Amino acid sequence: MSTIEPVFRIIPTTQNYDWGKKGSDSKVAEFASGAGIPGFSLNESAPYAELWMGTHVKSPSGVVDKEQNLAQILTMNPSLIGDRVSQRFDTTNGNLPFLFKVLAIGKALSIQTHPDKKTSEQLHAQQPKVYTDPNHKPEMALALTDFKALCGFMPIPRIAEYVKDVPEFNALIDPSTVTEFLNCTHSSELEQKAVLKKFFSELMTADVTKIATQLQTLVARYRSGGQKHxxxxxxxxxLTLNEQYPGDVGVFCAFMLNYVRMTPGQAIFLGAGEPHAYVQGDIMECMANSDNVIRAGLTPKPKDIPNLVSVLTYMASDWDKHMVKPVDVTPRTRKYDPPIPDFTVLQVHTPKGETESHEAIQGPSIAIATEGSGRVSWGGGDLDLQAGSVIFVGAETKIDITAGDSNLVVYRAYVAA
Incomplete structure (x- = not known):
């Protein structure tokens, strides 16, 4: 029998990575200020990159007024996760299937991808200090502000235009591979993938001195107004990527990956083996409970180009293939449901003074208030909410979300059996 209320406050953790927005410009810092993190003090010169809400072993959330962290509380109270979710997912040691985050991106993250479950297990066994868990990491990014990202390979014909028109780009690739790539636009999908893999591999393993020289030439041409249509x-x-990471091969990925400019409320999903790099903006991010990242550019961290090249899907398409189109569950609640079972996210807009009711979900959920104030209530009580408040909601718990004297916005991540 549970020894804790089915709804309770949790204490998120912050990650101060170099790419984060600084000080009060960061949504992470804003929400951390309202989350009740013990000892938190805003430093305007510090980067606030990520706010973590979950049970990942690297940085599990705390629980207000409890000595135990969230994973420990869930271990002691397995009914909060629910039998059906525990039967479907590995919830050993109170492990939730998903990890919920806020990201505040001031400069580009690395060119990266995430491994599937089998590859994650292999990488974790081989390099446990680099790949810190054996889980996969499909993820969804939901824009809180205007958001920019590189996302999946462009269609082959569009990459081919850059190959033809950008001499500094194609100079990094063997001429025979360039010819092969330009001639593959009408080939079968399987043949196109093979050629794309060969082309991308040559780019990412090009001589670093040659990369730096060609970038200098490209930047000089752009600054003199010499760009083509x-x-x-x-x-x-x-220009921005080169300022942030001078001479880095990842800058040339701008000619191969879709450049996505999203507005608040739009979302993209990135499954295993999809190359991407978040460039700028604030987002809600939900993923399977993992921190495994294979990096290949735009980063001072260790790169693992061989593994990245080997695990990519080499699917080339417009970026809308990655979009997650929300469904209006009610006029106030929108559901973002990516094509994997590990998580779903609800976006809840409750007008001033009104209440939005959520029926019981079979699995656990974590919710964060991002705008306004109000309260969440359930059969046994209620809790006040303000921007930054984070709560855990146990399985099979009906809740009401009531806005106070302003509109209340809440994001709720959950898993259901």
């Missing part, structure tokens, strides 16, 4: 939409991105 096809480069207009990518010029500023290239």
């Amino acid at each position: 096809a480069e207009e939409g990518i010029k500023d991105l290239v």
Whole structure:
């Protein structure tokens, strides 16, 4: 029998990575200020990159007024996770299937991908200090502000235009591979994937001195106004990435990956083996409970180009293939449901003074208030909410979300059997 209320406050943790937005410009810092994190004091010169809400072993959330962290509380009270979810997922030691985050991106994250479950297990066994868990990491990014990202390979014909028009780009690739790539636009999908893999591999393993030289030439051409029409939409991105990571091969990925500019409320899903790099903005991010990242560019951290090249799907398409289109469950609650069972996210807009009711969900959930104030109530009590408040909701618990004297916005991540 549970020894704790089915709804309770949890204490998120912050990650101060170099790419985070600084001080009060960061949504992470804003929410951390309202989350009741013991000892938290805003430092305007510090980067606040991520707010973690969950049970990941690297940085599990605390529980207000409890000595135990969230994973320990769930271990002691397994009914909060629910039998059906525990039967479907590995919830050993109170492990939730998902990890919920806020990201505040001031400069680009690495060119990266995430391994599938089998590859994660292999990498964790081989390099446990780099790949810290054996789980996969499909993830969804939901824009809180205007958001920019590189996301999946562009369609082959569009990459081919850059190959033809950007000499500094194609100079990094063997001429025979360039010819092969330009001739593959009408080949079968399987053949195109093979050629794309060969081309991308040559780019990512090009000589570093040659990369730096070609980037200097490209940047000089752009700054003198020498860009071609096809480069207009990518010029500023290239200049920005090169300022942040001078001479890095990842800058040239701007000519191969879709450049996505999203508005608040839009979302993308990235499954295993999809290359991406978040560039700028604040997002809600939900993923399977993992921190495994294979990096290949735009980062001072260790790169693992061989593994990244080997695990990519090499699916080339427009970026809308990765979009997650929300469904209106009610006029106030929108559901973002990616094509995996590990998590779903609800976006709840409750007008001033009104109440939105959520029927019981079979599994556990974590919710964060991002705007306004109000309260959450259930059969046994209620808790006040303000921007940054984070709560855990146990399985099979009906809740009411009531806005106070302003509109209340809440994001709720959950898993259901």
